[in-house]
Amino acid sequence: MEVKILTEHYSDDNYRSLDGYKAKGGYETLKKAFSMKPEDIVAEVKASGLRGRGGAGFPTGVKWGFLPNNGEPRYLLCNADEGEPCTFKDRMMMEKAPHQLIEGMIISAFAIGSHKSYIYIRGEYVYAAKVLEKAIKEAYDAGLLGKNIMGSGFDHDLDVYRGAGAYICGEETGMISSLEGKKGQPKLKPPFPAVQGYLAKPTIVNNVETLAAVIPIIRDGAAAYRKNGTEKSAGTKLFSVAGDVNKPGNYEVPLGYKMIDLINNECGGVKGGKLKAAIPGGTSAPIITAEEIEKATLDYECLAEMGTMLGSGSIVIMNDTRCMVDMMKVISHFYHHESCGQCTPCREGTGWLHKLVTSVITGQAKLTDIDLLCEVANKMKGRTICALSDAAALPVLGIVPKFRDEFEFYIKEGYSKVRGKSHGQMHH
Numbered sequence: 001m002e003v004k005i006l007t008e009h010y011s012d013d014n015y016r017s018l019d020g021y022k023a024k025g026g027y028e029t030l031k032k033a034f035s036m037k038p039e040d041i042v043a044e045v046k047a048s049g050l051r052g053r054g055g056a057g058f059p060t061g062v063k064w065g066f067l068p069n070n071g072e073p074r075y076l077l078c079n080a081d082e083g084e085p086c087t088f089k090d091r092m093m094m095e096k097a098p099h100q101l102i103e104g105m106i107i108s109a110f111a112i113g114s115h116k117s118y119i120y121i122r123g124e125y126v127y128a129a130k131v132l133e134k135a136i137k138e139a140y141d142a143g144l145l146g147k148n149i150m151g152s153g154f155d156h157d158l159d160v161y162r163g164a165g166a167y168i169c170g171e172e173t174g175m176i177s178s179l180e181g182k183k184g185q186p187k188l189k190p191p192f193p194a195v196q197g198y199l200a201k202p203t204i205v206n207n208v209e210t211l212a213a214v215i216p217i218i219r220d221g222a223a224a225y226r227k228n229g230t231e232k233s234a235g236t237k238l239f240s241v242a243g244d245v246n247k248p249g250n251y252e253v254p255l256g257y258k259m260i261d262l263i264n265n266e267c268g269g270v271k272g273g274k275l276k277a278a279i280p281g282g283t284s285a286p287i288i289t290a291e292e293i294e295k296a297t298l299d300y301e302c303l304a305e306m307g308t309m310l311g312s313g314s315i316v317i318m319n320d321t322r323c324m325v326d327m328m329k330v331i332s333h334f335y336h337h338e339s340c341g342q343c344t345p346c347r348e349g350t351g352w353l354h355k356l357v358t359s360v361i362t363g364q365a366k367l368t369d370i371d372l373l374c375e376v377a378n379k380m381k382g383r384t385i386c387a388l389s390d391a392a393a394l395p396v397l398g399i400v401p402k403f404r405d406e407f408e409f410y411i412k413e414g415y416s417k418v419r420g421k422s423h424g425q426m427h428h
């Protein structure tokens with residue numbers, strides 16, 4: 001069942017404005033935060049078990065604790081790049097509840113002692129950027145941003161920075177380079193941004209949903225937040241569900257919720273055929289089959305045990321009319337296009353994967369090329385500057401062994417086992 005904590009007021013159009021937000025208790029939690037010690041806010045976030053909602057699921061309070069106490073200025077960056085294919089939860093939050101993000105950011109900034117923050121938003125999100133800019137202006141005019149916020153003595157400035165549409169600028173060090181006006185290319189870690197980030201100063205990068213989740217944690221306390229979710233995956237999470245379901249959209253459910261219940265209850269069941277497979281956490285997450293979906297719970301642990309991941313929480317449902325060779329072609333095209341090219345295994349490997357799967361479709365592949373696909377993917381894992389190379393390799397290592405028959409059939413017969421000789425809908 002949906003549990004609406006972050007999405008409670010999405011249906012109220014007025015919630016977008018400062019007055020509408022305040023009418024529902026907006027900025028009351030900020031007032032409460034100013035009555036607390038910053039270190040107590042960090043401790044509460046740690047105790048809540050909140051894990052980053054951007055993909056990696058790293059504990060937020062622990063990350064905040066990595067900031068060095070060296071007296072240098074600190075920056076807070078909100079990752080609103082939302083580049084993972086089929087993820088659209090952050091866009092909806094920024095459009096429906098911009099003040100929620102702003103309040104979450106001011107509380108977080110106060111907790112970590114930062115006086116300057118940016119929302120790095122993907123260039124395509126024109127409307128969301130406008131909504132945010134308007135809300136930020138309202139907040140400045142009401143004394144909720146700028147000098148001496150709410151008479152607390154705390155100063156904070158917040159700006160929106162629009163990206164130019166590169167997926168790699170969602171990777172935190174790529175984002176920092178882009179924000180500095182450089183090419184958006186990732187850097188080797190360590191040093192981690194918490195130690196040396198934006199302008200080489202200590203920097204915390206958090207996802208939109210992570211920063212918004214700080215509000216209920218501080219408002220109701222860590223124990224109340226933990227009432228939803230599991231021991232290791234606490235709270236609620238937004239899932240963007242797309243593909244072959246009757247009611248695609250964003251749903252907020254407690255972590256640990258059964259995936260099949262989300263599909264059948266909230267999303268109104270599978271559309272256009274029988275359930276075949278799903279990508280559980282963005283296209284970087286390996287695919288799972290219908291049998292696995294029946295057993296899957298939506299938490300970090302269960303999906304990791306199944307060899308996949310919760311990632312950003314975007315779920316793509318596929319019915320039995322979907323050809324897995326087509327699917328892989330779409331995915332590999334994306335990563336090849338988005339590789340920044342710094343590391344050889346990623347630059348060359350993503351191209352090889354795309355070429356190999358294309359050759360299956362154009363009838364130029366041999367049966368041995370199926371193993372070659374896996375061999376290339378295996379050589380791309382764990383040896384590059386950032387995780388894009390793994391994100392491109394892992395889907396292949398999931399899809400090929402699980403649907404090998406579809407690849408073999410295509411190579412032997414020259415057409416798709418699933419859609420016959422008709423042209424696929426997904427050609428690049």
Ligand SMILES: Cc1cc2nc3c(=O)[nH]c(=O)nc-3n(C[C@H](O)[C@H](O)[C@H](O)COP(=O)(O)O)c2cc1C
Binds near residue numbers: 083
């Ligand atoms: C290739 C790549 C793309 C990423 N894209 C995003 C993104 O669009 N949004 C996001 O929040 N995190 C993205 N991340 C994860 C960020 O690097 C970072 O871990 C995250 O913003 C931290 O926030 P969190 O701790 O709140 O999850 C991406 C990572 C990689 C490797």
Ligand code: SF4
Binds near residue numbers: 186343384385
């Ligand atoms: S892994 Fe790929 S995207 Fe990441 S830095 Fe290397 S080449 Fe760029």
